[in-house]
Amino acid sequence: MAPLGLYALTLASTVSIEAPIVAAFGPRRDALAALRVAVCVNLASHPPATALAALAGADWLLLELGVVAFEALALREALGWTARRAWGLSLAANSVTAALALLWHSV
Amino acid sequence: MPPLLAILLALLPLAAPARADILLPGHRPVSHQLVIEASELWTGKRIVAFPVRGVGGTHVVEPGQPFGFSSKYGTRLYVATGSEPVPDSADAAWTASHVAAAIPVSEVSSVPLISPLEAIVTTLRIRALDGARFELEVVDESRRNDPRLIGLWWSVALFGGFGMAWLIRRRRRASRAG
Numbered sequence: 001m002a003p004l005g006l007y008a009l010t011l012a013s014t015v016s017i018e019a020p021i022v023a024a025f026g027p028r029r030d031a032l033a034a035l036r037v038a039v040c041v042n043l044a045s046h047p048p049a050t051a052l053a054a055l056a057g058a059d060w061l062l063l064e065l066g067v068v069a070f071e072a073l074a075l076r077e078a079l080g081w082t083a084r085r086a087w088g089l090s091l092a093a094n095s096v097t098a099a100l101a102l103l104w105h106s107v
Numbered sequence: 108m109p110p111l112l113a114i115l116l117a118l119l120p121l122a123a124p125a126r127a128d129i130l131l132p133g134h135r136p137v138s139h140q141l142v143i144e145a146s147e148l149w150t151g152k153r154i155v156a157f158p159v160r161g162v163g164g165t166h167v168v169e170p171g172q173p174f175g176f177s178s179k180y181g182t183r184l185y186v187a188t189g190s191e192p193v194p195d196s197a198d199a200a201w202t203a204s205h206v207a208a209a210i211p212v213s214e215v216s217s218v219p220l221i222s223p224l225e226a227i228v229t230t231l232r233i234r235a236l237d238g239a240r241f242e243l244e245v246v247d248e249s250r251r252n253d254p255r256l257i258g259l260w261w262s263v264a265l266f267g268g269f270g271m272a273w274l275i276r277r278r279r280r281a282s283r284a285g
Contacts, residue, residue: 004256007221011263020280037274043267047260054222055252078274080282 007050015042016081017100018093025089030079037078042073061067068094113168124216132219139208139227143196144246145170148236153187155197155205173228178214186241193245208241212248 001009019038026034043068052058072090075081081089143154144224158180166174168184176182185205187193194201211231218224230247 002258003221003223003253008258010221025182033274037271040267040270040274041261044271047267049262050186050221051260054219055224074271074275078271078278106269 007074011043011046012086013100016041017097018042021093022089023094023098026079026081026085030081034075034079035072037075038071041074041078045070045072062096064098135220135222136220137215137218137224137226139215139229140173140175141212142171142173142228142230142232143168144232146233146236150278151189152236153189153193153225155185155193156182157185157197158182162211165193166196166199167193176192176210176214177216178210179216183209184241186236191218193237206239206241208243211245214273221256223252223254225253226251267270 019042021029023035028041041056049063049067051058051061068087068090070077071094072083076083076088078088079086143149146249147169154232156166156168156174158164159166159175159177159182161177162180164282167241168174183202185197185207187205212229214229215224228251229245230249231243232246233242234244
């Protein structure tokens with residue numbers, strides 16, 4: 001598969017996993033708004049993170065922490081969540097996709 | 108902290124090869140070629156790259172013409188006179204009897220699967236070339252990326268960024284109104 005198709009696949013996987021996690025584990029009244037925000041946040045963060053990893057060889061852990069921070073701040077700003085909730089859900093969602101990437105890599 | 112989250116966090120440092128979020132692991136080959144600029148020092152001589160096909164194979168380099176090399180198999184550049192025949196594959200006696208230069212750049216033979224990088228051309232300049240010394244230096248490196256992938260990155264990031272900004276603005280307005 002060409003890099004373009006592979007990238008689309010990784011982006012779709014990330015969004016389709018992380019956004020529902022954020023929506024499902026946030027307050028029920030915010031579920032739809034959280035889903036929208038999480039989709040936008042992932043669309044905004046995934047391409048730069050990928051570019052930094054693929055082109056600049058950026059350190060994975062730093063990159064992942066940057067993504068978690070960016071997404072947490074965005075969730076907090078867009079949904080009015082507490083910092084604890086925003087950081088917790090951002091960390092949880094990104095941990096799941098990172099763990100899946102690890103599993104994928106080890107297969 | 109929930110146990111599942113703790114386990115996932117503990118796994119995080121092990122995921123280094125997987126890179127950010129879900130990125131498909133693995134690498135694909137990429138073309139990395141060299142070009143040697145024309146030079147007066149080159150006149151009357153030939154530059155021969157060896158090995159260029161696995162552990163064997165020679166290639167007579169032409170000024171300004173790209174050619175392949177391998178860091179894995181240790182391609183070096185040899186100076187031959189303009190008239191002597193160049194063997195298809197050099198042996199130890201041939202390589203020992205010719206002035207040689209190491210290639211001053213490491214080959215990039217593979218990139219991550221989702222890298223937009225398609226090809227690299229490194230341009231070299233002859234710094235010294237005589238009967239005893241042959242030295243090269245890197246003067247330029249051009250990298251060709253897949254413009255469609257770069258374009259997709261920009262489009263997706265802008266779309267997400269604008270969407271996020273719109274949602275943040277909407278919430279702030281609602282907060283002020285409420």
